[in-house]
Amino acid sequence: MSNARIRKIISAIAESLCGLAVLIALVPLVLILFYVVKHGFTSLNWAFFTQMPKPVGEVGGGMANAIVGTLILIAIAALFAVPFGCLCGIHLSEYPASKFSSIVRFAADVLNGVPSIVVGIFAYGLVVLPVRRFSAMAGGFALGVLMIPVVVRTTEELLRLVPPGLREGALALGATRSRAVFSVIVPAALPGILTGILVATARVAGETAPLLFTSFNNRYWTTNIAQPMASLTVQVYTYANSPYEDWIRQAWAGAFLLVIIILVLSIIARVSVRRLERMNRP
Amino acid sequence: MITTIDMERFNSALAPSAVMLENMNAKISVRDFDFSYGSAKVLHGIVLDIPDRQVTALIGPSGCGKSTFIRSINRMNDIIPNARAKGTISIDGRDIYSADTDVVSLRRRVGMVFQKSNPFPKSIYDNIAYGPRIGGMRNKRELNELVEKSLIRAALWDEVKDRLHESAFALSGGQQQRLCIARALAVDPEVLLMDEPASALDPIATTKIEELIWDLKVNYTIVIVTHNMQQAARVSDRTAFFMLGRLIEYADTKTIFMNPKEKMTEDYVTGRFG
Numbered sequence: 001m002s003n004a005r006i007r008k009i010i011s012a013i014a015e016s017l018c019g020l021a022v023l024i025a026l027v028p029l030v031l032i033l034f035y036v037v038k039h040g041f042t043s044l045n046w047a048f049f050t051q052m053p054k055p056v057g058e059v060g061g062g063m064a065n066a067i068v069g070t071l072i073l074i075a076i077a078a079l080f081a082v083p084f085g086c087l088c089g090i091h092l093s094e095y096p097a098s099k100f101s102s103i104v105r106f107a108a109d110v111l112n113g114v115p116s117i118v119v120g121i122f123a124y125g126l127v128v129l130p131v132r133r134f135s136a137m138a139g140g141f142a143l144g145v146l147m148i149p150v151v152v153r154t155t156e157e158l159l160r161l162v163p164p165g166l167r168e169g170a171l172a173l174g175a176t177r178s179r180a181v182f183s184v185i186v187p188a189a190l191p192g193i194l195t196g197i198l199v200a201t202a203r204v205a206g207e208t209a210p211l212l213f214t215s216f217n218n219r220y221w222t223t224n225i226a227q228p229m230a231s232l233t234v235q236v237y238t239y240a241n242s243p244y245e246d247w248i249r250q251a252w253a254g255a256f257l258l259v260i261i262i263l264v265l266s267i268i269a270r271v272s273v274r275r276l277e278r279m280n281r282p
Numbered sequence: 283m284i285t286t287i288d289m290e291r292f293n294s295a296l297a298p299s300a301v302m303l304e305n306m307n308a309k310i311s312v313r314d315f316d317f318s319y320g321s322a323k324v325l326h327g328i329v330l331d332i333p334d335r336q337v338t339a340l341i342g343p344s345g346c347g348k349s350t351f352i353r354s355i356n357r358m359n360d361i362i363p364n365a366r367a368k369g370t371i372s373i374d375g376r377d378i379y380s381a382d383t384d385v386v387s388l389r390r391r392v393g394m395v396f397q398k399s400n401p402f403p404k405s406i407y408d409n410i411a412y413g414p415r416i417g418g419m420r421n422k423r424e425l426n427e428l429v430e431k432s433l434i435r436a437a438l439w440d441e442v443k444d445r446l447h448e449s450a451f452a453l454s455g456g457q458q459q460r461l462c463i464a465r466a467l468a469v470d471p472e473v474l475l476m477d478e479p480a481s482a483l484d485p486i487a488t489t490k491i492e493e494l495i496w497d498l499k500v501n502y503t504i505v506i507v508t509h510n511m512q513q514a515a516r517v518s519d520r521t522a523f524f525m526l527g528r529l530i531e532y533a534d535t536k537t538i539f540m541n542p543k544e545k546m547t548e549d550y551v552t553g554r555f556g
Binding site for chain 1: 356361386390394396400412413417469
C-alpha cells in the first residue's frame, strides 16, 4: 500500500473515533433530557404551579411553595456570593503576584472542589446549630459558599483579559487606580462576569445535598427566611423516593421545571451578554 | 545655542548629555534624569529643555529609552513595579518627582496618547466625557459643549457628530486615534505626550494625525515619539536623538536632519542603522 493510502485510512479511523466519542458524550445528555421532558412535561399542570402539597395519600396538589422557595434560596445565595466574589476577583486581578493573592486563589480552587454535602454540613454547623433551627438563610448561605469560588475565578480571569491599554488610558486622564478599575476595567469585563455569575447561579440552583440539613423542607407556604423552606430539588428528592405514584409524577414535573429554570438562566446570560457587548464591538 | 556632548564623554559613560535652551521659553526642564527598571538602568543623565507650544520629536532605535522617557513626563511609569527615577523633570519650574506632587493632577495637566489607540468600551460621547466627569463636571450642557469642542479640535466632529452615542469601537483605526486625542484634549492639558501615535495607521490616517499635531501646537506643548524619520521631519520643530538610554543630540529639527553634529545622529537619520 502506498503511504498516501495508509495516511487516508488512519485519518478516517481517527475521524470516526472522534465522532464516536462525541456520540458517547451526547447520549446521556439526550437520554436525560428525553426522559425528563417525556415524564415531566406530561405531569405538569396548572395545579403544580399554584397549589400546595396535599396531605399524604391524597392525589393532586402542587409545588408552589417549593418553586418560590428555590427562587428565594437562589436570591439569598447570589446576594451573598456575588458582591463578595466579585470584589475578591477584583483584588486577585489587581494584585496578581502577591502572596496573599496566591493563597486566596488556591483556597478558591480547593473550595471549588469541596463536595457540596460538606458545604452543607459547614452551613449546618455555622448557621443552623447556634439557633437550633433549619432556615432558608442557612440554605442560601450554603449555596452562596458553593457559588463564591466560581464567581471569584471567573471575575479574576475576565478582568485580566482586559487590555492593559485601557488602564493606562484612564490613568493618563487623571483617574485614580480605583476609579480606573471601577469605571473602565470592570465595565469592559462585565458581559463575561455576568455570564459567569449566571452560570454559577444555574449550577447551585440544581443542588440538593447542601439543602438537606440547612433549609430542610417545608410542607407549608413560607417566605420567612428564618424558617425551614421547601425547594424544588429537595422536594423532588423526597417525592421520587416515595411509594406514591402521584408523588413520583410530581417529582418528574419538578425535575422538568428545574431544567427549564437552568435553561432560562442560560438564555438570559446569553441575551444580556449580547446586549452589553454591543458597546464593546462594532 | 546648541550644545551637544562629544563622543569621548559619551563613551566614558559618566557625563550627562547636556542640552539646554537659551532664548527660549522652556515648558519642561529635564536635569540629570536617570531611570531604572529594577537593576536595569534605561535612562542615563538626560538633560534637555522642551520649549513651550512647539513640537519636540524623540527619535532613536528601538530600546533607546525614548518611550520610557516620554512616559516619565506624566509619571506613567509609576505603575510599573520596581521602577525608579532619579534627577528632576520640572514643568513650569516645579519638579514633578518631588514628594508633594499629586500624580492625578499632574496627569490632568500632561495628557497622553498611546501607540495603540485605546478607546474605552463606551460610546463616543462617554469616551470624551470620561476625563471631565472624573474631574467632577456634571452639568449636562457644559459636558455637551466640551465634547463638541474637543472633537472639533481633534478634527473628528464632522465625522461623528450624528453618532455620538454609538460605540467608539465602530470607528476606524485612524478615527479611534483621533478620538483618543480628543479625549486627552477634553481635560484641557498644557502638555500633550504622543507615543508613536500613528505607527499603527495607514498613510492617509497618518497624514490627518500629522496635520492635527501641526494645528494643536498653537495651544499645546507637544512631545512625540516616532520611529518614522520623515514624520519627525514633517511635524516637529525640535528633535532629540536617543541611543542606548542617552540623549545624543538635541537641536532644531532642520539641523538634526541636514547638519547633525554627531556622527551617530547622521548615521541614524540617513538610515545607516536603526
